[in-house]
Amino acid sequence: MRDSLxxxxxxxxxxxxxxxxxxxVKVLKNITIEIKKNLVTGIIGPSGCGKSTFLxxxxxxxxxxxxxxxxxxxxxxxxxxxxxxxxxVAIRRKVGMVxxxxxxxxxxxxxxxxxGLRINGIKDKNYITQKIEKSLxxxxxxxxxxxxxNKSAFDLSGGQQQRLCIARALAVxxxxxxxxxxxxxxxxxxTAKIEELIQRLKEKYxxxxxxxxxxxxxxxxxxxxxxxxxxxxxxxxxxxxxxxxVNKITEDYITGRFG
Amino acid sequence: xxIKYIKANLGFGLLRLCxxxxxxxxxxxxxxxxxxxxxxxxxxxxxxxPKNGMTxxxxxxxxxxxxxxxxxxxxxxxxxxxxxxxxxxxxxNDNIITRLIRMSIRNLSGVPSIVYGLFGVVLFVQxxxxxxxxxxxxxxxxxxxxxxxxxxxxxxxxxxxxxxxQGALALGATKWQAIRTNVLPYAVGGMLTGTILGLARAAGExxxxxFTGVAFYLPFLPKSLSSQFxxxxxxxxxxxxxxxxxxxVRPIAYGTALVLVVLVFxxxxxxxxxxxxxxxxxxx
Amino acid sequence: MRFxxxxxxxxxxxxxxxxxxxxxxxxxLLVFTSIPAFKEIRLSQFFFSGxxxxxxxxxxxxxxxxxxxxxxxxxxxSLVIAIPLGIGTAAYLSDLASPRVREIxxxxxxxxxxxxxxxxxxxxxVVVGPVIxxxxxxxxxxxxxxxxxxxxxxALPTIISLSEDALKSVPKxxxQASLALGATHWQTLIxxxxxxxxxxxxxxxxxxxxxxxxETMTVLMATGCAPAMPQSFLDSVRTFSSTxxxxxxxxxxxxxxxxxxxxxxxxxxxxxxxINMASDIILHQYRKVTK
Numbered sequence: 001m002r003d004s005l006x007x008x009x010x011x012x013x014x015x016x017x018x019x020x021x022x023x024x025v026k027v028l029k030n031i032t033i034e035i036k037k038n039l040v041t042g043i044i045g046p047s048g049c050g051k052s053t054f055l056x057x058x059x060x061x062x063x064x065x066x067x068x069x070x071x072x073x074x075x076x077x078x079x080x081x082x083x084x085x086x087x088x089v090a091i092r093r094k095v096g097m098v099x100x101x102x103x104x105x106x107x108x109x110x111x112x113x114x115x116g117l118r119i120n121g122i123k124d125k126n127y128i129t130q131k132i133e134k135s136l137x138x139x140x141x142x143x144x145x146x147x148x149x150n151k152s153a154f155d156l157s158g159g160q161q162q163r164l165c166i167a168r169a170l171a172v173x174x175x176x177x178x179x180x181x182x183x184x185x186x187x188x189x190x191t192a193k194i195e196e197l198i199q200r201l202k203e204k205y206x207x208x209x210x211x212x213x214x215x216x217x218x219x220x221x222x223x224x225x226x227x228x229x230x231x232x233x234x235x236x237x238x239x240x241x242x243x244x245x246v247n248k249i250t251e252d253y254i255t256g257r258f259g
Numbered sequence: 260x261x262i263k264y265i266k267a268n269l270g271f272g273l274l275r276l277c278x279x280x281x282x283x284x285x286x287x288x289x290x291x292x293x294x295x296x297x298x299x300x301x302x303x304x305x306x307x308x309p310k311n312g313m314t315x316x317x318x319x320x321x322x323x324x325x326x327x328x329x330x331x332x333x334x335x336x337x338x339x340x341x342x343x344x345x346x347x348x349x350x351x352n353d354n355i356i357t358r359l360i361r362m363s364i365r366n367l368s369g370v371p372s373i374v375y376g377l378f379g380v381v382l383f384v385q386x387x388x389x390x391x392x393x394x395x396x397x398x399x400x401x402x403x404x405x406x407x408x409x410x411x412x413x414x415x416x417x418x419x420x421x422x423x424x425q426g427a428l429a430l431g432a433t434k435w436q437a438i439r440t441n442v443l444p445y446a447v448g449g450m451l452t453g454t455i456l457g458l459a460r461a462a463g464e465x466x467x468x469x470f471t472g473v474a475f476y477l478p479f480l481p482k483s484l485s486s487q488f489x490x491x492x493x494x495x496x497x498x499x500x501x502x503x504x505x506x507x508v509r510p511i512a513y514g515t516a517l518v519l520v521v522l523v524f525x526x527x528x529x530x531x532x533x534x535x536x537x538x539x540x541x542x543x
Numbered sequence: 544m545r546f547x548x549x550x551x552x553x554x555x556x557x558x559x560x561x562x563x564x565x566x567x568x569x570x571x572l573l574v575f576t577s578i579p580a581f582k583e584i585r586l587s588q589f590f591f592s593g594x595x596x597x598x599x600x601x602x603x604x605x606x607x608x609x610x611x612x613x614x615x616x617x618x619x620x621s622l623v624i625a626i627p628l629g630i631g632t633a634a635y636l637s638d639l640a641s642p643r644v645r646e647i648x649x650x651x652x653x654x655x656x657x658x659x660x661x662x663x664x665x666x667x668x669v670v671v672g673p674v675i676x677x678x679x680x681x682x683x684x685x686x687x688x689x690x691x692x693x694x695x696x697x698a699l700p701t702i703i704s705l706s707e708d709a710l711k712s713v714p715k716x717x718x719q720a721s722l723a724l725g726a727t728h729w730q731t732l733i734x735x736x737x738x739x740x741x742x743x744x745x746x747x748x749x750x751x752x753x754x755x756x757x758e759t760m761t762v763l764m765a766t767g768c769a770p771a772m773p774q775s776f777l778d779s780v781r782t783f784s785s786t787x788x789x790x791x792x793x794x795x796x797x798x799x800x801x802x803x804x805x806x807x808x809x810x811x812x813x814x815x816x817x818i819n820m821a822s823d824i825i826l827h828q829y830r831k832v833t834k
Contacts, residue, residue: 096429365823463662465659480658
């Protein structure tokens with residue numbers, strides 16, 4: 001079954017000749033990559049290689065940063081999200097994001113998940129309640145929190161907080177889910193839960209995940225892209241990258257000769 | 260051989276002396292006002308009109324006037340100060356206009372209060388035809404308070420973690436939605452705290468209201484925005500320098516000084532308690 | 544939606560720019576209200592004459608030199624008192640005081656900053672004045688010395704808290720390097736920390752000075768306000784700010800005297816503006832260095 005998915009050919013995101021600058025410094029160089037629908041694409045590379053920056057170009061979160069500038073195209077479902085007439089807000093609804101450090105808002109668990117719905121103008125209480133249950137179930141958190149939805153999100157453990165952030169992202173029904181080292185601050189048990197969750201989520205969503213943990217990339221991603229100094233060194237099926245890398249640098253990195 | 264240490268001890272002794280002197284000054288100020296003013300404080304003093312050429316009676320109209328004019332100050336300074344802080348912290352890029360705004364704020368906070376008074380006379384009293392009134396004085400004090408409210412409000416906005424903004428944006432919030440729903444609710448307490456501290460300073464100011472609306476003596480309370488008014492700081496000024504029998508009214512001056520200092524302290528205390536409670540609330 | 548966002552952005556932008564407009568507005572109004580004064584007053588008289596006597600029946604005089612001298616005399620006096628006291632206290636708080644003392648001291652200094660200037664002026668009349676009169680055998684103690692003492696008290700909180708910040712932001716590594724070389728704590732403070740924090744301390748003193756120059760109520764109440772050239776600290780003085788405070792209430796609007804008072808305000812504005820700018824620049828340099 002996994003192999004059939006790996007062979008999926010539907011392209012969800014197509015990046016063409018993307019260059020990205022922070023205050024004039026080029027941090028992404030000529031990135032071209034296709035990200036397939038309903039697969040997990042892992043982004044690996046040494047720190048400072050541009051992997052997080054790349055992830056943030058996919059929902060234009062970099063726009064917030066001063067002095068950021070993008071060149072080239074990123075097509076999602078064939079539409080360039082850097083075209084002039086694009087509504088950034090609509091893109092971010094379509095492309096959800098989970099951050100490295102879980103960032104629940106200082107509100108109740110319920111209000112955290114409801115936040116995205118409410119700012120999108122949804123007022124129907126029944127709908128919101130149902131949607132929250134569904135999202136929390138999808139994020140494998142429902143059982144743990146269903147009796148204390150009105151408690152502060154800060155009372156949850158680190159792993160629960162991160163799953164809450166995933167539920168919050170799912171509630172607005174994105175098609176793509178970006179994850180920026182979502183388990184880096186978590187213990188092994190919590191990490192395992194998140195990884196399990198990612199495997200289930202890909203049935204509905206296209207997932208791009210940045211990780212510095214090689215084993216994690218090997219475990220959860222179908223495709224892997226190896227970034228270094230703002231360039232994609234190698235990209236392909238995870239199995240192939242981790243067993244028979246074409247590039248010597250990739251091999252060195254994966255075998256832990258630098259990092 | 261030990262001259263090094265003798266020197267050090269002498270030096271540190273000198274520093275201790277400095278701190279002691281400052282402490283004594285502060286204590287002496289508070290003690291003098293409290294000890295000589297407290298005997299004057301009665302219900303009658305606080306809640307009745309001045310009588311017999313202000314040689315007897317209370318300071319009720321001055322208390323009410325100060326509260327009234329401070330409320331108008333707040334009305335001008337709070338929204339404008341918060342708006343400016345929101346622009347600086349949430350919207351502004353680092354460009355020449357932003358630097359100009361920041362430079363203006365720093366300079367406005369250094370403009371002497373009497374100069375604000377002059378500005379108020381020309382702009383509010385004369386050009387805007389508001390006359391010498393509560394509203395002219397309140398606006399003048401409001402402008403004077405503005406740089407403090409901007410600085411305090413910006414500080415409060417800075418304390419809201421960036422992850423709240425980013426989290427909201429990543430969920431498809433527009434910039435304003437993110438600010439309104441996920442930044443301001445957590446900053447507003449801090450903004451208010453800083454603003455109240457600014458208002459407390461405004462309440463004690465005299466120079467900006469001298470020519471814009473404060474009155475020597477009025478046997479009634481201000482009725483509308485265009486009335487003149489009495490104010491505690493000005494009343495103290497009058498009682499200590501301008502009154503025809505200064506020595507006779509000295510206890511009234513002390514009582515007024517004590518009420519003014521207590522009013523300013525209570526506002527400060529209120530701000531500090533507000534800050535403390537909001538902090539506690541956030542942890543819950 | 545995007546249009547609405549743009550409108551909101553513009554709204555806050557205008558709100559921000561308003562601050563600049565207010566500063567420029569103050570300057571412009573002072574300039575335009577001052578100009579008519581110079582139809583009757585010669586610039587040379589205004590800037591170089593020591594006689595200010597606008598009420599003279601035959602020949603009114605409008606010279607600001609005595610005010611300039613008075614203002615700087617009491618400012619200078621206040622700094623002589625406040626700078627050593629303030630820096631000493633700041634050094635005590637940053638280097639000697641236990642954390643508990645510091646916790647208590649901070650709000651106490653803030654209390655001093657919060658006392659209205661009119662109250663300080665009142666104490667100048669009822670406490671400081673009689674003391675000065677007794678010590679120097681004067682008829683009354685309302686003079687430049689009194690004003691200097693009061694302004695020093697008012698400048699203390701600014702100088703103390705900003706100097707303490709400057710001392711605290713000296714990197715620990717400087718201090719440790721000095722101590723490791725065998726310097727005493729005192730030598731480290733005097734030879735390493737204070738020089739390293741110097742521009743921050745200077746900026747603090749300049750801000751205190753700016754406040755002293757522009758302060759109105761205390762000097763109005765406690766310095767006697769005789770409009771003449773002071774000869775010593777025991778003379779009565781009349782500053783820019785107290786001249787405006789005394790006379791503006793009594794002159795009819797839109798007379799030469801009225802305009803002349805705005806010209807005095809303009810001079811005061813420019814002086815404080817320059818002091819503030821200078822402290823700003825010093826502070827900015829200093830931040831660059833410590834970064």
